Amino acid sequence: MISSSSPTAASGTFSIGGDLPVYRLGYGAMRITGDGIWGEPKDPAAARRLLRRVVELGVNFIDTADSYGPEVSENLIAEALHPYPAGLVIATKGGFTRPGPNRWVVNGKPDYLRGCVEASLRRLKVDCIDLYQLHRIDPKVPAEESLGALKEFQDAGKIRHIGLSEVNAEEIERAAKTVPIVSVQNEYNLTNRKSEAALAYCAARNIGFIPWFPVAAGKLARPGGPLDEAAKRHGATVAQLSLAWLLRHSPVMLPIPGTSSVAHLEENVAASNLQLDAAEWQALEAAAAAK
DSSP: OOOTTSTTGGGOEEEETTTEEEESOOEEOSTTSOGGGBSOOSOHHHHHHHHHHHHHTTOOEEEOOTTTBTTHHHHHHHHHHOSOOTTOEEEEEEOEEEEETTEEEEOOOHHHHHHHHHHHHHHHTOSSEEEEEESOOOTTSOHHHHHHHHHHHHHTTSEEEEEEESOOHHHHHHHTTTSOEEEEEEEOOSSOOTTHHHHHHHHHHTOEEEEESTTOOGGGGSTTSHHHHHHHHTTOOHHHHHHHHHHHHOTTBOOOOOOSOHHHHHHHHHGGGOOOOHHHHHHHHHHHHTO
16 A cells, blocks of 8 residues: 555655556565575574565565565565555566575476466465466477466466566566566666667657666675765665665666565654755765766
């Protein structure tokens, strides 16, 4: 539910697929798993408390995947939040197998993806997944076949909207010939802007752009650097400033900073209210371009 009194309201809103309104600052649920994104977290009860705090702070867009754990993140979300509050949008992904900690193997075979969707429906305890994203396009499987399997679930009312992850503009356009694409989730931050063309493609078509690894800032964050200095002037952290920059950079940007700490979560949410003047933004842009 969208409310102007929510702590995240200042981040603005975006309507995923034209019918799922969310605050633009969401939460990524990868870090609530064990080391190497593998197994249970050290304190599952703390992870559930964190998820409940996410919702208390007004965040209504949570991103997860069946490979986070694997299965652990989806299970914890359902344990902590089901039955889900009105207006909460949960996005999940499929298309990776996990042979071990920090190991990821792409699998875009239609039958595998069908099993992924059915399992996510069960774990999340929903009849329809709000947003299902293909975690990677499998180079060994035509994208049309992978997306065709997801379209079957969409046609059956088990997936509402479909998105992609780690794709370029040409791949988005090709995918859209098989099924409407409403979101793209690529690595993107102030200093890693290799996906700028994909972002521009999304912005021109009102496709949500979900940057993962959103707060990395590299040399810009070093002590005395431009990001560090601007953060100090505003009594903010470098991470907060990085998130604020993303929100300002494009109206289709939906950052999903992840954390396993309530304090860090609250700090991230506070970035919604961070305001810099035009000269400060221009200085950051110039510094990023010169890195």
